[in-house]
Amino acid sequence: xxxxxxxxxxxxxxxxxxxxxxxxxxxxxxxxxxxxxxxxxxxxxxxxxxxxxxxxxxxxxxxxxxxxxxxxxxxxxxxxxxxxxxxxxxxxxxxxxxxxxxxxxxxxxxxxxxxxxxxxxxxxxxxxxxxxxxxxxxxxxxxxxxxxxxxxxxxxxxxxxxxxxxxxxxxxxxxxxxxxxxxxxxxxxxxxxxxxxxxxxxxxxxxxxxxxxxxxxxxxxxxxxxxxxxxxxxxxxxxxxxxxxxxxxxxxxxxxxxxxxxxxxxxxxxxxxxxxxxxxxxxxxxxxxxxxxxxxxxxxxxxxxxxxxxxxxxxxxxxxxxxxxx
Amino acid sequence: xxxxxxxxxxxxxxxxxxxxxxxxxxxxxxxxxxxxxxxxxxxxxxxxxxxxxxxxxxxxxxxxxxxxxxxxxxxxxxxxxxxxxxxxxxxxxxxxxxxxxxxxxxxxxxxxxxxxxxxxx
Numbered sequence: 121x122x123x124x125x126x127x128x129x130x131x132x133x134x135x136x137x138x139x140x141x142x143x144x145x146x147x148x149x150x151x152x153x154x155x156x157x158x159x160x161x162x163x164x165x166x167x168x169x170x171x172x173x174x175x176x177x178x179x180x181x182x183x184x185x186x187x188x189x190x191x192x193x194x195x196x197x198x199x200x201x202x203x204x205x206x207x208x209x210x211x212x213x214x215x216x217x218x219x220x221x222x223x224x225x226x227x228x229x230x231x232x233x234x235x236x237x238x239x240x241x242x243x244x245x246x247x248x249x250x251x252x253x254x255x256x257x258x259x260x261x262x263x264x265x266x267x268x269x270x271x272x273x274x275x276x277x278x279x280x281x282x283x284x285x286x287x288x289x290x291x292x293x294x295x296x297x298x299x300x301x302x303x304x305x306x307x308x309x310x311x312x313x314x315x316x317x318x319x320x321x322x323x324x325x326x327x328x329x330x331x332x333x334x335x336x337x338x339x340x341x342x343x344x345x346x347x348x349x350x351x352x353x354x355x356x357x358x359x360x361x362x363x364x365x366x367x368x369x370x371x372x373x374x375x376x377x378x379x380x381x382x383x384x385x386x387x388x389x390x391x392x393x394x395x396x397x398x399x400x401x402x403x404x405x406x407x408x409x410x411x412x413x414x415x416x417x418x419x420x421x422x423x424x425x426x427x428x429x430x431x432x433x434x435x436x437x438x439x440x441x442x443x444x445x446x
Numbered sequence: 447x448x449x450x451x452x453x454x455x456x457x458x459x460x461x462x463x464x465x466x467x468x469x470x471x472x473x474x475x476x477x478x479x480x481x482x483x484x485x486x487x488x489x490x491x492x493x494x495x496x497x498x499x500x501x502x503x504x505x506x507x508x509x510x511x512x513x514x515x516x517x518x519x520x521x522x523x524x525x526x527x528x529x530x531x532x533x534x535x536x537x538x539x540x541x542x543x544x545x546x547x548x549x550x551x552x553x554x555x556x557x558x559x560x561x562x563x564x565x566x567x
Contacts, residue, residue, distance in 0.1 A: 407493035
């Protein structure tokens with residue numbers, strides 16, 4: 121069995137059972153499997169797995185976009201001495217998709233040390249994607265020393281000088297959030313009152329039948345509090361999102377695929393393009409530091425995610441695709 | 447009989463350990479509080495500050511060294527002191543002039559915390 125095709129499900133298989141969803145989520149997390157999900161009314165249902173790492177053709181009226189995350193441009197340590205090469209490999213994969221994505225989203229940690237040269241190099245590399253737009257949200261590595269100041273010089277999406285924004289495309293409302301500015305000693309990060317107030321105002325003008333996709337770097341649910349893998353005030357944001365029929369939250373930060381479903385809200389973390397991190401609370405590992413894996417294994421643990429949204433059906437399909445599929 | 451000998455040895459062993467501990471404290475403590483001694487070093491390793499807690503005299507300079515592969519910061523709880531990002535091998539030093547407790551953390555990983563006690567005695 122190959123790494124990426126370890127789950128085979130017939131299309132009609134019922135996966136609404138929460139225990140089964142949890143099991144599938146765990147399998148996906150452990151194997152980096154490429155699973156095709158659809159989300160109808162926010163409840164994911166496995167359609168089937170890609171057996172060859174390729175993408176099934178999307179419906180003609182589908183909105184297709186790609187999520188990448190945690191490129192950590194500037195990282196040069198043993199866990200991945202060539203993060204630029206990893207990003208370029210991902211870019212080649214994305215450009216080879218049978219249907220060009222409408223845009224690419226990057227869920228944070230674009231840079232490793234918030235350095236201007238890292239942001240500049242990242243922006244140049246991302247231009248090689250040849251897509252109309254690359255929407256980013258900042259990670260904590262992008263806001264280390266001077267908050268958003270360095271990041272916004274390269275990635276100020278709406279020119280308003282802040283990290284959060286929204287836009288509409290293909291009948292979907294997209295929201296980019298920043299949850300890396302409110303670090304307090306001994307606590308998890310938070311969105312903060314100003315951003316929550318903005319989110320409330322932003323969503324007030326959106327019909328509840330409109331699918332909503334939220335981007336944020338750190339998971340919007342508590343994956344593992346001892347490592348700060350969560351957002352302290354995420355519940356307030358999710359309360360604002362819960363009335364919507366279909367909400368998909370895309371996160372990065374933990375460098376592995378995990379998912380959680382709460383009613384109409386599906387939350388997904390993504391693989392990194394830099395280095396793998398341990399699983400939450402992994403035995404024998406006390407800290408969330410870069411994992412060094414045997415040669416040939418790294419590419420199986422890094423990857424991209426393609427998302428398809430079919431207009432009118434409120435369906436959303438996710439395909440997690442490792443860089444190394446052989 | 448055997449039990450008695452065993453207990454006696456255990457007690458003696460315990461006493462030796464206790465004395466060793468006293469000697470260690472007596473030997474190490476002056477070097478930490480003397481302003482003229484080499485600057486105490488706190489190593490940042492495996493996402494912890496080691497030692498997590500330290501007591502020094504006013505005027506002591508402390509040096510932090512990041513030994514992890516990811517960046518960390520040394521940042522006061524109230525942000526009044528901030529090392530900026532420390533990459534692997536980078537050092538940060540700060541001299542504490544007044545008595546008090548300096549509580550600090552890493553802004554990249556706020557679950558990493560430490561404290562420096564500054565005491566005259």
